[in-house]
Amino acid sequence: MFSKTATIKSTNACYDKLSRLKYELETADAVIIGAGAGLSTSAGLDYSGKRFERYFGDFQKKYGIRDMYSGGFYPFASLEEHWAWWSRQIMLNRYGQMPKPVYEDLLGLVNEKDYFVLTTNVDHKFQLAGFDKKRLFYTQGDYGLWQCSKPCHQETYDNQETVRQMVEAQGFRVTENGMELPAGTVPKMAVPAELVPYCPKCGKPMTMNLRCDDTFVQDDGWYVAANRYEDFLRRHKGAKILFLELGVGGNTPVIIKYPFWKMTYQNPKATYACVNLSEAYCPKEIQRQSICIEGDIGKILSMLCL
Numbered sequence: 001m002f003s004k005t006a007t008i009k010s011t012n013a014c015y016d017k018l019s020r021l022k023y024e025l026e027t028a029d030a031v032i033i034g035a036g037a038g039l040s041t042s043a044g045l046d047y048s049g050k051r052f053e054r055y056f057g058d059f060q061k062k063y064g065i066r067d068m069y070s071g072g073f074y075p076f077a078s079l080e081e082h083w084a085w086w087s088r089q090i091m092l093n094r095y096g097q098m099p100k101p102v103y104e105d106l107l108g109l110v111n112e113k114d115y116f117v118l119t120t121n122v123d124h125k126f127q128l129a130g131f132d133k134k135r136l137f138y139t140q141g142d143y144g145l146w147q148c149s150k151p152c153h154q155e156t157y158d159n160q161e162t163v164r165q166m167v168e169a170q171g172f173r174v175t176e177n178g179m180e181l182p183a184g185t186v187p188k189m190a191v192p193a194e195l196v197p198y199c200p201k202c203g204k205p206m207t208m209n210l211r212c213d214d215t216f217v218q219d220d221g222w223y224v225a226a227n228r229y230e231d232f233l234r235r236h237k238g239a240k241i242l243f244l245e246l247g248v249g250g251n252t253p254v255i256i257k258y259p260f261w262k263m264t265y266q267n268p269k270a271t272y273a274c275v276n277l278s279e280a281y282c283p284k285e286i287q288r289q290s291i292c293i294e295g296d297i298g299k300i301l302s303m304l305c306l
Contacts, residue, residue: 038247
């Protein structure tokens with residue numbers, strides 16, 4: 001009896017929060033979306049489990065690698081094997097289709113609003129879903145870009161065509177639905193040496209444009225996006241802003257979570273909303289200005305679209 005009552009109260013509280021969040025979305029002067037890995041996970045971009053085993057089962061068997069994230073740090077013996085791994089990961093997570101329309105639902109909620117997106121995700125799914133690229137700031141890089149590993153200069157390079165050649169050389173087929181392995185095909189675990197990318201200026205091996213140490217290249221496009229975000233914040237200072245945090249964990253809270261808390265605290269007209277599968281919380285100083293909802297992001301966005 002107690003458990004049932006608690007569930008009803010919890011459900012009612014959830015609907016109250018959803019109603020309030022929908023109201024804030026509709027009445028906000030501006031919406032700033034802060035997106036973390038949990039958003040893409042909700043859309044079906046799993047880095048482990050069946051999806052990982054389907055495309056990386058050979059690497060799992062040979063090296064004991066259990067997920068795409070940890071595999072990205074594995075010290076492969078050759079660049080040919082290194083890029084066999086990375087080309088599969090890039091094709092799947094940067095250029096492949098999303099299993100669920102979570103990003104499209106989010107766009108539908110903010111498309112008529114003055115919005116901006118700040119994200120630590122590197123999968124580029126916002127732009128692929130139709131978000132205005134001038135309203136996006138990818139702070140941590142992009143799976144679709146390479147840079148010099150040294151780095152000898154501050155430029156990045158698109159990798160789509162070479163990545164496609166790499167995965168096809170391993171035996172995969174690239175279709176509109178993503179990357180597929182024909183029946184009976186045993187994939188190769190190395191790419192041809194001529195496809196290994198090297199810096200056009202110094203000849204050092206290229207690497208991913210992902211922030212993991214102080215060699216991360218912030219190219220001209222990165223600074224343009226950063227300036228647009230700062231300008232957006234300046235233009236809406238003191239306005240009725242909704243800081244909508246989606247799927248942000250505790251790995252890099254200084255990029256999205258802490259600044260959102262601070263800006264909400266400094267602006268009595270602002271609202272902070274946190275939607276997370278299991279880590280929806282806020283400091284007590286902004287509790288009255290906050291909406292914290294625990295649950296699957298995709299399901300919650302779908303309910304908000306009704």
